[in-house]
Amino acid sequence: MNKIVERIVSLVKSVSTTIECFVEGSIKLVNVSDICYIESVDKTAVVYCEKGNYRTRFRLYQLNEMLCDKGFVQISKYCILNLNKLDTIKPLFNSRMEAVLSNGIRLFVNRKYLADIKQKLKELE
16 A cells, blocks of 8 residues: 555544534534644533534544554644645644644644654555
């Protein structure tokens, strides 16, 4: 299998994978392909999608393990990014980078996680 086939397989897996989230006291299953990024806020993981934000019972490290083969990469201590939603990435000062998502949201990639995101981006080429 080459890189293109592997990426297609990861996209198909992400479409068929859901994460259990909570919204207004009810449970909602969110497709992984709809997630832009996941952030840890007040010891709770918040799933950010284009249509809304949802809380989940999973911890950030658990979500990172579950989603690493579906196009997600950790970009800071508190954030996991869906590379399938990434539009551009540009360098900033202090060896940091700024990731701009397809919907215009800007996230910062910390130095500690630069090697991980660079490796994931090379795998996608």
